[in-house]
Amino acid sequence: MKNFGILTDVTLCIGCESCVTACKNANNTGEDLPWRWKRDITDLSAERWTTILRKDNHYIRKQCRHCLEPACVSACLVGALQKTPEGPVIYDGDICMGCRYCMMSCPFDIPRYLWSASIPYVRKCIMCNDLIKSGELQQPACTSSCPVNATIFGDRDELLSIAKKRIEDNPGKYISKVYGESEVGGTSVMYISDIELDFLGWKKNLGQKPLPQNTWMHLKKVPWLFGSVGILMGGVWWIIERRMKLQGFDESDTEKINPQVESDDEIEKNEKREL
Amino acid sequence: MKAGIVKGILLFFMGLALPVSLVRFIKGLGATTNLTDVTPWGFWIGFDVVGGVALAAGGFVVAATVYIFHLEEYRPVVRPAILTAFLGYVAVAVGLMVDLGLPWNIWHPMIHWQHHSALFEVAWCVMLYLTVLALEFSPVVLEKTPFNKIYNFVKKLTIPLVIIGIGLSTLHQSSLGTLFTIMPFRLHSLWYTAMLPYLFLVSAVGLGLSMVIVESVTAGWIYDHKPNKNLLAGLGKASSYVLALYLLIRFGDLIISGRIKSLFEGSWESLLFIVEILLGAIVPVILFSIKEVREKISGTTTAAFMVVFGFVLNRINVSGVSTITLTGSNYTPSWMEITISLGVVSAACFAFMFFIENFSVYEKAINTKEDKFHIPVQDYISGVRLDNPWAGNIRRLSLVFIFAIALGFSMLPEDSFHGSQPVKNRIETPRLVNVKKTVKSDGKKTFKILNTESTENFNDESISKMFIIDGDRNGNFVLFNHDYHSRLLEGSSSCEKCHHMNKPFDLSTSCYECHRDMFLKTDLFDHDLHIKKMDNNRSCIICHKDSDEPKNKENAKKCLDCHRSMIAKNSLIELNDQNKIDLAPAYKDAMHGLCITCHKRRIEMNPEKLTADFARCAACHVGEAKDLESLMPFGD
Numbered sequence: 063m064k065n066f067g068i069l070t071d072v073t074l075c076i077g078c079e080s081c082v083t084a085c086k087n088a089n090n091t092g093e094d095l096p097w098r099w100k101r102d103i104t105d106l107s108a109e110r111w112t113t114i115l116r117k118d119n120h121y122i123r124k125q126c127r128h129c130l131e132p133a134c135v136s137a138c139l140v141g142a143l144q145k146t147p148e149g150p151v152i153y154d155g156d157i158c159m160g161c162r163y164c165m166m167s168c169p170f171d172i173p174r175y176l177w178s179a180s181i182p183y184v185r186k187c188i189m190c191n192d193l194i195k196s197g198e199l200q201q202p203a204c205t206s207s208c209p210v211n212a213t214i215f216g217d218r219d220e221l222l223s224i225a226k227k228r229i230e231d232n233p234g235k236y237i238s239k240v241y242g243e244s245e246v247g248g249t250s251v252m253y254i255s256d257i258e259l260d261f262l263g264w265k266k267n268l269g270q271k272p273l274p275q276n277t278w279m280h281l282k283k284v285p286w287l288f289g290s291v292g293i294l295m296g297g298v299w300w301i302i303e304r305r306m307k308l309q310g311f312d313e314s315d316t317e318k319i320n321p322q323v324e325s326d327d328e329i330e331k332n333e334k335r336e337l
Numbered sequence: 338m339k340a341g342i343v344k345g346i347l348l349f350f351m352g353l354a355l356p357v358s359l360v361r362f363i364k365g366l367g368a369t370t371n372l373t374d375v376t377p378w379g380f381w382i383g384f385d386v387v388g389g390v391a392l393a394a395g396g397f398v399v400a401a402t403v404y405i406f407h408l409e410e411y412r413p414v415v416r417p418a419i420l421t422a423f424l425g426y427v428a429v430a431v432g433l434m435v436d437l438g439l440p441w442n443i444w445h446p447m448i449h450w451q452h453h454s455a456l457f458e459v460a461w462c463v464m465l466y467l468t469v470l471a472l473e474f475s476p477v478v479l480e481k482t483p484f485n486k487i488y489n490f491v492k493k494l495t496i497p498l499v500i501i502g503i504g505l506s507t508l509h510q511s512s513l514g515t516l517f518t519i520m521p522f523r524l525h526s527l528w529y530t531a532m533l534p535y536l537f538l539v540s541a542v543g544l545g546l547s548m549v550i551v552e553s554v555t556a557g558w559i560y561d562h563k564p565n566k567n568l569l570a571g572l573g574k575a576s577s578y579v580l581a582l583y584l585l586i587r588f589g590d591l592i593i594s595g596r597i598k599s600l601f602e603g604s605w606e607s608l609l610f611i612v613e614i615l616l617g618a619i620v621p622v623i624l625f626s627i628k629e630v631r632e633k634i635s636g637t638t639t640a641a642f643m644v645v646f647g648f649v650l651n652r653i654n655v656s657g658v659s660t661i662t663l664t665g666s667n668y669t670p671s672w673m674e675i676t677i678s679l680g681v682v683s684a685a686c687f688a689f690m691f692f693i694e695n696f697s698v699y700e701k702a703i704n705t706k707e708d709k710f711h712i713p714v715q716d717y718i719s720g721v722r723l724d725n726p727w728a729g730n731i732r733r734l735s736l737v738f739i740f741a742i743a744l745g746f747s748m749l750p751e752d753s754f755h756g757s758q759p760v761k762n763r764i765e766t767p768r769l770v771n772v773k774k775t776v777k778s779d780g781k782k783t784f785k786i787l788n789t790e791s792t793e794n795f796n797d798e799s800i801s802k803m804f805i806i807d808g809d810r811n812g813n814f815v816l817f818n819h820d821y822h823s824r825l826l827e828g829s830s831s832c833e834k835c836h837h838m839n840k841p842f843d844l845s846t847s848c849y850e851c852h853r854d855m856f857l858k859t860d861l862f863d864h865d866l867h868i869k870k871m872d873n874n875r876s877c878i879i880c881h882k883d884s885d886e887p888k889n890k891e892n893a894k895k896c897l898d899c900h901r902s903m904i905a906k907n908s909l910i911e912l913n914d915q916n917k918i919d920l921a922p923a924y925k926d927a928m929h930g931l932c933i934t935c936h937k938r939r940i941e942m943n944p945e946k947l948t949a950d951f952a953r954c955a956a957c958h959v960g961e962a963k964d965l966e967s968l969m970p971f972g973d
Binding site for chain 1: 364365366367372374401406407437438439440442445452453454499503505516519522756759760
């Protein structure tokens, strides 16, 4: 099975926003409104799954990166977010609890929430997975609508070789790095560019390590920890219990030390024993 | 009396939270919270959930002390500690229900397993631990009922339950820290560390012990009984050992990783860190370790309150405040969020008081209901009993509750009734600015807005006064040269052309009233010009050749019949008779796809000659977009 991806060449993009319109039409996302929770009307939102950022006379398309080892998928406690073998990270609103941990864990600031709704869901680019599965589309609406082929859809390995060839063929034109090749373990959506694209993530250097490893490092210890704590506590209890028994301090006495059932006779008894 | 006042206050907050939570569930999160896409977790997660779980840690620590380590002198605090833990976790669950977008799906982790998620681990542990706590606490309720068999059965289960409870608490207290290890890009370096799970676990133990002190002292104050001094001192001492270990891990980690240097950078975060660590750990550890302080109830209480405050602050910092710089968040909790949190906490405290008064949580049930020696006075007409203090108290409390609900309703903002609404932008009126116009050698005009306010020294002809029209002040603006317009529209008599059109709600005429060609299809053909050029009325016959036919566009000569020479040389577009005369496209239509759609259509018409490249922008715009700034009208 092919592992699909998207390659965006920032130097080719003319900023026409055909991709944004095509995405909106294909996914029926609705109208952009100036909600309180948006930084900007043109920022990603529950109604705008891809957008064009303007920076230093460049147009950069922002969308879900569909990480190879997505932090959001590992964060989702019910598995509402899934990484399909074909590449897209998809979302099932019927399973979702609405905890928004996926939004907290995304290093690229992608998932958005339908804050205005009484029954809210997470919204993000799903690489038109459902439309492609049903045969309605051959490729995502955004890539098919691009008039200058700045953003192209295809097999991730092929795209990677196209990207590397373009960098090789045009020496000096590009920064010699495919964004998304190995960041946070690699992403299905990649960029080649002549400006630094670090601003697409929360932090400048997100590292090569997939983020889920940060939590799995601790979580894999859980069964052992539970077992050892249980055995330790059981052992301590048993040892102390046994020692107290050997000292003639049987269990009925320990109950009676509880002041609520203590009577005068028993206080005398306890005092004698202490003497 | 004190209990009555405290209950009144608690009921006030519960009442206030009631209408707000109604709004939360009917109109959604957007209408009640200040959460944004940048800050999806706010006060409810930071305080109610992460803070709440830490505060309820006293239950498992004390249970371990008494049942596992057999330190019998702490038995009097077992029941209150377990009760606090139970109610604390119920409050956490309720707080979580309020925060979840789809709270009716809260049971989903039971069937949809995803064991790679730290939150999954927390959810299961909290669920199981809540059951364990309920069973651990159930003897207190069961001993008042005639179900002796169940009571004895649950009693026998105590030790296994305690051991399971300790295991579950260890797991989820630490997993709450694990939650935040996936977001190194959000948390400030003073808080983010791979050691977070260990820090959370150790601090929860220290905090739990201090919380037991706080609740014993508070309950003692409310019900006028003195807590056991030595017992509190012992708890305090244990807490100080744990907190010292916490300090060791935290500073050890900061020093080894070298992140300690951000403590001295003088940012507000470093100050917050110092406040947090001083309040939560350093000062209490010192206070608890001084024997004179420890043996006074006021001393232990102060230290314990500091621990509680410091670590709730720590949890809020980890889950929110420390993310502000890196995410650029502008989140502050709304009053509605805080009200709901206060309401949930108040309800838990109210339930705590109910259990204390009716069950033997402390030595025996503290009953404030009846005044044994009070003889009720009977209204001899209606037969109603008057002046019963219990009934009076109930009446006062319900009055407070109802008043609070009414107050809550009256404070609801507009959004609560209509759902959240998009932000309304204020439209600013145009400003008058001085603009310098320069014409480059290639004919491109550039405009520069001058900062000078003065109206003098305009000898320079290139400087003129213009209106800057930028209604939403977002920086995308249009310059409007008023003088130029009035000059063009024939001087002082031209005012009425724009300012006296008397359209409803219109202060002045919009640009498009005249510049319609921006939006409408226009005919480039200027009929009047042609008449004038071709000798007035005698000219009709030149174009409208057949005098019998109506003189309209269809029966006229085509443009190209005369204007052959106007065809551009080497034109890509082939001309045929159909488009010799037609409407010219408007600018807006041209911009919105007409170039490219026509090009596409041409490929379909003539696929052999034209390749797919013909419909690419780059087919015509070769090398033009190198310098976008120069294409912009008001570039520097």
